[in-house]
Amino acid sequence: MRIVVLIKQVPDTTDVKIDPVTNTLKREGVVSIINPFDMYAIEEALRVKEKMGEGEVVVITMGPPQAEVALREAISMGCDRAILLSDRKFAGSDTWATSYTLSRAIEKLGDCSIVFCGKQASDGDTAQVGPGISTHLNIPQVTYVKKIEKIDKNSAVVERMTEEGYDVVETPIPALFTVVKEINEPRLPSLKGKMKAKKAEIVVWKAEDLGCEPDKIGLDGSPTRVVKIFTPPPRGGGRVLSGEPEDVAKELAELLKKDIVG
Template identity: 50%
Template structure:
């Protein structure tokens, strides 16, 4: 069985800051991590490999050269190999252009049974790339996967909804996007870390994957971020004083009348 996992290196949102003058992210000193939902996607692929040892798990990402570190982490967790799509021609791609590049990279990898991806990336929260890849590859897709089971003639999954779930049966090849409820990602192993240190990450440029340059990059992206900003902090709240609920209610009414609100 062949499984491909789409991952992304993202800035740690706990450390994110925005320059108030330019409206851009301040990346200096901000650590980069494996996107959390992608970690769940990789974990599910590795669980299939645990059940069927002849399974191979390939990880693919698009990003700058430093994304190599994140791919090494994926190998240390148990992936067999990793591919980095890195080229200035791909820079500035929105979700549509990104999915064009990733689907071209997946086609170069060759045949596959499943493609796993995270539901969405924490630096964009669009949840668009996984479904777009499925459309461009012409395969079935199930998003928001919270439970996964291999069955005789396909895959049985639970797809999370706002008020419940859907129980769906899907045939391979297919694209599945994972949410955090699907599993708990494993840690890197000592054996895996040693393997990652010796393994060379494949780096492909736009020419290597044969992607149409008019469909990738900033100029080809129909979506552009006009401005990013952090909300202004709200003023301090007022605590209504009083020893009993009745006193607090009376004091609240007096304050509202004083401000001519009522």
Template identity: 50%
Template sequence: MKICVCAKQVPDTNEVRIDPAKGTLIREGVPSILNPDDANALEAALQIKDKYQDTTISVISMGPPQATYMLRECLAMGADEAVLLSDRAFGGADTCATSTTIAAGIKMLGDMDIIFGGRQAIDGDTAQVGPQVAMRLGIPVVTYVQEIVDYTGDKIKVQRQLEDGYELIEVKLPCFLTCVKELNEPRYMSVGSIVDAYKKDIKVYNHEDVNLDPKDCGLNASPTQVFRSFTPPVKGKGEMLQGSNKDMAKELVIKLKEKHLI
């Protein structure tokens, strides 16, 4: 079985700040990490590999050259090969252009049985790239996978997370599955696996390698553009009312009238 995992290097959102004057992200000094949901996606692939020894796992990412550090982390966890799509032509891509590039990269890797990806990236939170890649590859997609129930060779049965429960879905291969954190607990890297990861080559493809015209990727092919980012103003401290329900309701009405809200 051949499995592909889509991974992204993202800024640690606990460290992200916004320049109040420019309205842009301050990336200097902010550590980059493997997108958490993508770690769950990789773990799902690795668990299948643990069970079926003839499985190979390819990890693919689009990003700047430093994303190779994240890809080596994926190799250290147990992936067999890693591919980085890196080119100035890919810069400024929205989800539409990103999915075009990633789909082209996957096609270069050959036919895949299962493609895993995280539910969404923590720097964008759109949850759009996975379904868009599946659309461009012409394969079915199941989003928000919280459990892999069964695998029978040409089909896979999964639980799809809902707000008030789950759906049990069986889908034919090849397919694309986007994963949520409840699916599993990503494994740790061993010292030996880290050393081995740095012995492996990471393939780097540009737009020519994946047969894309510059006008079909990056900012040129992005219908969505971000004009400004900002931090919402801090709200004032709330006031807690105390007493019986009757007294609190009476006091609340008085305060709302004072503010001319009622």
């Protein structure tokens, strides 16, 4: 059974600055990590492989050459091999072009039973790439998976988190799952894994290796146009009403009438 995990290298901070000129994230001086949600995807892929007792876990990312570091970290946790999709032609990809490119890589790899993704990336927060890939590949998708109840070579039963609780979904395999943090606790790397990761060959695939149609990748293949990215102004300070509960309730009601109703 071949299991694919898709990961993304993201800046390790929740306090990223935006370049006001280019409307892109300022990445200089920010340490890069594997997108935290993707760590759960890696862990679940490894667990499924261990449960099945055979197969391989292939980790794939699309990014600049330095994204190799993220792939090596995934190998140190136990992934069998890694593929980096890196080409200047991929630059400027939106979620549509990204999911197209990643789906091409999965097709080229062939014979993939399950594709795992984190539910979303901590930098873009779109949660679109996973579902996009399943659409390009024409395989079922289950998003926000919080538990894999049963899995074999032909089907899986998973719990899908919703706002009210969870759905139990049965799906044929191959399928794509995006996972939430409730699904597991990612393992630490092992020493042997770290040593293997250091020596591992990271295969690089370019646009032509994937047979990508040129108008479907990179900026040209991206229908999304980012008009403006900005930091919303901080909210003004709140006000604490104090006094006897009855008086405070009256005051609050008046304020609400004035500010919201009126």
